[in-house]
Amino acid sequence: MTVEDEVAEVYAGIDTHDDSIHVAVISAQGRDLDDREFPTSTDGYRRALAFIASHGDTICIGIEGTSSYGVGITRAAISEGFDVVEVMRPERAERRRLGKSDPIDAYQAARAAMGSHRTAPVKDGTIDGIRALHNARRSARKARGAAMVQIHHQLVTAPPAIRERYRTMGAEKRITVLARIQIRPDRDPVERAIMLALKTLAQRCVELTRERDKLEAELDQLVTAANPGLRAAYGIGPDTAAQLLLTAGGNPDRLRSEAAFAALCGASPIPASSGKVTRHRLNRGGDRMANSALYRIALVRMSSDQRTKDYVARQRQAGRSTGEIMRLLKRAIAREVFRYLTTPVTVPAVDDLRPLRQAKNITLTAAANQLGVWPITISELERGIRRNDELADNYRGGSSAHDPYRLASARSRGPWGSKPRSGMDKIDFKKTLDSYRASAGDFRVVHVPEMRYLMVDGHGDPNVSSAYVAALESLYPVAYKMKFASKQDQGRDYVVPPLEGLWWAEDMAVFTTARNKSHWDWTMMLMVPSWVDQTMFAAAVKKVGTKKPPPRLDDVRLESMTEGQCVQTLHIGSFDNEAETLATMHDDFIPSHGLQLSGKHHEIYLSDPRKAAPEKLRTILRQPVSGDYQA
Secondary structure, eight states: OOHHHHTTEEEEEEEEOSSEEEEEEEETTOOEEEEEEEESSHHHHHHHHHHHHTTSEEEEEEEEOTTTTTHHHHHHHHHTTOOEEEEOOOOHHHHHHHOOOHHHHHHHHHHHHHHTOSEEEOOOGGGHHHHHHHHHHHHHHHHHHHHHHHHHHHHHSSOHHHHHHHTTSOHHHHHHHHHHOOOOTTSOHHHHHHHHHHHHHHHHHHHHHHHHHHHHHHHHHHHHHHOHHHHHSTTOOHHHHHHHHHHHTTOGGGOOOHHHHHHHTTOSOEEOOBTTBOOEEOOOOSOHHHHHHHHHHHHHHHHHOHHHHHHHHHHHHTTOOHHHHHHHHHHHHHHHHHHHHHSOOOOOOOTTHHHHHHHTTOOHHHHHHHHTSOHHHHHHHHTTSSOOHHHHHHHHTSSOTTSOOOOOOTTOOGGGOOOOOSSSOEEOHHHHOGGGOOBBTBOEEEEEOOEEEEEEEEESOTTTOHHHHHHHHHHHHHHHHHHHHHHHHHSOEEOOOOEEEEEEOSSTHHHHTSOOGGGOEEEEEEEEOTTOOHHHHHHHHHHHHTSSOOTTGGGOEEEEEOOEEEEEEEEESOGGGHHHHHHHIIIIIHHHTTOEEOSOEEEEEOSOTTTSOGGGOEEEEEEEEESOOOO
C-alpha cells in the first residue's frame, strides 16, 4: 500500500477556542498527518477547511463545542458539505495519561470521529434563537430576584419608621409601592438616601418584570413553532419547554433512546439497595437544568393534575417517600418528553375559538356556563395556554367543518337555559313542557308526568352548607357530559333544564312560618330527557371522574319521579320572601279546593342567582297534592 492510497481518505479533528481553532488531520488508518492553527474568522474557517481537504477525501470532522466556541467552524463545514459530529472532551484518566495541549486535543477529536466514540450529532442551529431568549429571560429573572433580596436586606437595617411601614407588605405590593413613592427633599439625609436606594431597586424590579414577560412571550412563540406537541403537554410552560429543547439540542438524532434521554436529564434511577432493602435513589448527575425542568413539571402535575394526584396517593400508601415518588414522576415525565422530542405531534389549532365566540357576541361567562367550566378555563383554551381537545371540540359543537357553531347566544343563561339556534334542533324543555309554565299570583293545578332526573340528597341551610355547594358542583358536569353525548352520539341536542330542588322537614311549618333552614332536607335535581338511560349516565359519570372528580360524584344518581297532580305558582323575589306565597298555597288555596298535601315541596329556579338581583329572581313553587279538585 502506498502513502497516496493511505491518505486517500482522512479524518479531521478541531479543538476550538475564542480566538483560534487548532485543526489536526489523520489518515483512515489513524496515522497523524498534520496539524495547524487558524483564526476564528470567516477567512480562517475557509483556510482551515481547505487545509483539511488538501490531505484527501474527508470522511468526517470531529469538533469540540459545536454550539459554543466551535459554532462558526461548524456552520462553515456543514455549508461546504462536510460530515460533522460533536466530540465530547476526553475523560480525566485519558488526559492524565496523554497530557493536555491544543494539538493533542485536536488529534484526539479526529480519532474520536474515526472511532465514533465520545461523539454525538451536531445540535440543530434552529434552536439558537431559543437559547438566546432563554438565557436572557433567565438572567432577567435572576437579576430581579437579586434586587428583591437587596430590598429585603435593606429594610432589615432601615430606620424603624421605614422598616415598620414596608416590611409587613407582600413582596409584589412592596415593589409597586416603593417604585412610585415621592421622596421629600426636606427628609432626614440618611432616610432620604435609604428611600432613594429602595425606590431605585424597586423600579429595577418593575423594569426587569416587563423585560422578563416580554422575553417569555417571544420565547413561547419560538418554542411552540419548534415543537407544538411539547409545548401543549400538561404542565410544560415556555421556560421548561425551552430548556428541554436545549438539552436535546433540537436534534432528535442526538437521543438514542428514552433511557439515554432520562440519563441525560439526571432522571434515571440509580440502585441504592442494601441487604433486604431493594430501592433506587435520585440521580444527581446529568443536565441539572433539564432535571430542574422535569421537577417543575412534576410539581405542577402533583398540584393540579388528578391522574398525578391519584398516582402520588397510591405511592404514599405503598410506603414510598417524597423523594422516591419524585424520582418516579420525573422518570415518567422524561419518557413522555422523549416521545414529544422524537415524534412530530400535530396540535389541533384553537385560534378560531375566540373569533367564533366574539362573532356571536357571547361572553366568556356565558360560554363557560354553557360548557360547565370556569371562565378562566375557556380563556386559557382560547389563548392556547392549556390544551384540552375534548373541550375545544365541545366548544365548537363538533369537529366537523359542516357542524355549525353551537354555543348559546349572548342572551343565554348557561345552565339555567339558552336560546335555540338554527341547524340541529335544540330542545328547550322550559318552552315545550307545560310543567315549566307559571304566572305570579296565579295558583294553578297541573299534571306532571313521569320525568327523569339527576339527583343528589342533602341536609341543612343551603346558604352555609358545603354539602349543597358540592351537590351542584357534582350535578352540572354529569349533566353536560350527558348532553354532549346525546348530541354527538344520537344527534339530539337540548338545553340543560334549570336547577330544581325538593325540600321537606319533619315539621312543614319551618317552610311557611319559622323558616328554620338548618332543619331542611333537600334533593337537588336536573331534569334529563327520556331517551337518556342508565348506560349514558354511567358513561358520563366515568368520564367526569377521570379528570378531577367533583366532591360528591359518587352520590349522583339517575332516577325517575312521578308527581302527578300538583299546585304551582311563580314567585318573583328573594328566596327568603317565599314564606308568604307558600302559606297562601298550603293554608288557603289547597284546602279551599278540596286538596291535601301529598308530596315534597318542589322549587324550579328559572333565574341564575349569580346574575339576577334578589328582588328579580323567578322561582316556580310546586306542591304535589291529592284529592279531587273543586273549582
